[in-house]
Amino acid sequence: MQQSLQVCLLESFTNNEAKRVLALYVKHVKNCIENNSPETVRYKIPYDLTLSLTFSETEDTNVRGVYNDGLNEIKITTVIGSDFSKRQLNDLFRIAQTSIVHELEHKAQRGTFGDRLAKDRAALSPKLQSTNANPTYFFKPTEIEAFVFSLHKRAQKEKRSFSDVLNEFIVSLEKSKKIDSLNAKRLLNKMIAYAKLRYKT
Numbered sequence: 001m002q003q004s005l006q007v008c009l010l011e012s013f014t015n016n017e018a019k020r021v022l023a024l025y026v027k028h029v030k031n032c033i034e035n036n037s038p039e040t041v042r043y044k045i046p047y048d049l050t051l052s053l054t055f056s057e058t059e060d061t062n063v064r065g066v067y068n069d070g071l072n073e074i075k076i077t078t079v080i081g082s083d084f085s086k087r088q089l090n091d092l093f094r095i096a097q098t099s100i101v102h103e104l105e106h107k108a109q110r111g112t113f114g115d116r117l118a119k120d121r122a123a124l125s126p127k128l129q130s131t132n133a134n135p136t137y138f139f140k141p142t143e144i145e146a147f148v149f150s151l152h153k154r155a156q157k158e159k160r161s162f163s164d165v166l167n168e169f170i171v172s173l174e175k176s177k178k179i180d181s182l183n184a185k186r187l188l189n190k191m192i193a194y195a196k197l198r199y200k201t
């Protein structure tokens with residue numbers, strides 16, 4: 001009962017916010033690309049939302065999200081690599097949406113789970129906090145929630161099965177060597193167990 005109430009709160013909050021943030025994101029990226037000018041924009045809605053875009057000759061196109069609970073701020077950073085073409089815009093928006101949903105879940109965790117984020121953070125050294133490359137990061141309860149939630153949303157949106165999207169995610173972590181195959185299996189099992197609890201599937 002407790003669990004499902006929390007889940008309802010998280011989902012309605014995130015669904016509404018995700019639409020608003022994605023609309024701002026799309027507008028921002030299109031502006032930057034059309035004017036060929038990197039830009040950072042800030043909104044107070046009422047939390048702080050920072051969207052920043054840069055062009056890079058050396059990096060591949062990527063989107064990164066951060067939720068800073070101390071500042072009540074969501075930051076979405078986009079790098080556009082030199083190989084990027086406008087035909088890839090929809091793929092970029094798709095990746096950004098998953099990232100936006102993930103960070104909004106962290107924001108919702110702050111409100112509904114109280115100090116859950118703070119506890120996660122305290123358990124990690126300052127060095128680990130700043131990197132996503134350590135497997136410990138993926139096993140944090142708040143990360144499992146946020147990844148499962150954003151991947152579940154992606155599956156719904158793309159009309160694919162959740163297990164397909166989840167497997168794709170785990171394989172990408174393994175491929176990019178963010179996690180070894182033993183931890184990949186462990187993480188997959190943990191995510192499936194959490195998804196069963198959350199979505200009763």
Ligand SMILES: [Zn+2]
Pocket residue numbers: 102106142143146
């Ligand atoms: Zn996260």
